[in-house]
Amino acid sequence: MMIKVINNWKDFELLKPIWQTLLQQSDTDNLFLTWEWIDCWRKTRLEDVKPFIIIIEDANTVVAIAPFYLQNYRLLNTLNYHALRFLGDQSSGSEYSNFIVKKEASLELKEQLWRYLLSHEIKSAWDFIWFINISSWTQGGKTLLQALANVDELYYHSRTVEFSQVSVKQLPEDILPILSKSLRTNIRQTGRRLDKLGPWEIDIVDHTFDIQNELEQLFLLHNKHWENAGGGTFQRRPELTEFYRLFVPVALEKGWLKLLRLESEGVVQAMQLGYVYNNRFLAIQEGYNPDFLPGVGQVLRHFSYMHCQNEGIDEYDFLGVYTDHKRRWLAEKQLGENLFIWHNKLKNMPFRIKKIWPTGRYLTPS
Incomplete structure (x- = not known):
């Protein structure tokens, strides 16, 4: 086997033909790990992104990928640090970070990637790793965490993060009776009010639509919905x-x-924006007109559920954070993890003394 680091985007582009094949052979096949997701992300970053992609080749075949990038940090505005972060983890809505490896040797290959980070060739290139949104309840998440635990020379803190998912295939054909009384009443009443206003319809955007205009409409509805709360995500x-x-x-x-x-x-x-990948619906963003009927967003989500059932979708994934709204829509809480990882060197001693995270006032991007 041969291990090497890809540190330029030209070589990343050469991985495209084999990336998706390996992802489909892994124990963590999800949309956020696709080559296309990462490629679009790096093209829309306002600052330069320095890739640090570790790959393992066996007989000239790529069998493992650890898709990192480098970002500089400062501790107490004094000490400089080189951090490894996961490609796509900022300003994209990415979830479920993981290494991409052959499923049949998942634990072994992931451990080999973790150990390579301590090798003489690259150990000096990084100080800590900020690894977020791990689906630790899945097989892929379990092998990632077990492989890390097997490497004694890597130290880490972890934080629990929440995710929300609905098993669509276990729902009855008509979900209204199992929703809360207030929610199903809202859906039925709004449907009747829509009928009184005249013809209305729900459709799904395809190639016959002008996709960019439809997207701008979503931005408009989302921002209008949230304008009284300080502006929407897209603003x-x-x-x-x-x-x-x-x-x-x-x-x-x-x-x-x-x-x-x-x-x-x-x-x-x-409007509701989602993706279907690996037979899972990923609910990404929504928007509705707050000056129209107040329950119109609920009617659209109910249709989305029915559409998933008709399409034979296994799971409706609300992604990160478990809220009362998602609970009312039958979501179950799943617990994942964020990891702060470092290795033994003098400048990293503060991390052993105190749980410092790169999301607070002490350790900030520079």
């Missing part, structure tokens, strides 16, 4: 907006996109 995070503009057409072309729209009185009143 506050321009890099995320640019990522959507680039990735959504790619997702449409690949057959991953599910962009639903509810139209009434000749106007789009609500």
Whole structure:
């Protein structure tokens, strides 16, 4: 076997033909690890991103990928640090970070990747690793964490993070009776009010639509919904907006996109953006007109559930954070982890003394 580091985007582009094949052979096949997701992400970053992608080759065949990048940090505005982060983990909505390795040797290959980080060739290139949104309840998450625990020379703190998922295949054909009384009443009443206003419809965006115009409509509805709460996601995070503009057409072309729209009185009143990958629906963003009927977003989500059932989708994934709204929609809480990892060197001693995270006031990007 041979292990090497890819530190330029030209060599990353050469991995495209084999990346998806390896991902499909792994124990962690998800949308956020696709080559297309990462490629769109790096193209929409406002600053230069320095890739640090570790690959293992066996007989000239890539069998493992650890897709990191380098970011500089400062501790107490004094000490400089080189951090390894996971490609795509900022300004994209990425979840479920993991190494991409052959499933039949998952634990062994992931441990080999962790150990390589301590090798003489690259140990000096990094100080700590910030590894977020690990699905530790899945087989892929379990092998990643077990492999890390097997490497005594890597030290780490962990934090629990919540995710929300619904097993669609276990739901009855009609889900309204098992929803809360207030929710099902809201859906039924809003449906009747829509009927009184005249013809209305829900459709799914495909290649016959102008996808960029549809996306701008989603941004408008989302921002209008949240304008009284300090602005929507797309107003506050321009890099995320640019990522959507680039990735959504790619997702449409690949057959991953599910962009639903509810139209009434000749106007789009609500939209929901999601992706279907590996037979899972990923609920990404929504938007609705707050000046229209207040339950129109619930009606659209109910249709989304029914569509997933008709398509034979296994899971409706609300992704990160478990809220009361998601609970009311039958979501179950799943517990994942964020990891802060470092190795033994003098400048890393503060990490052993105190649980310092790169999300607080002490350790910040520089």
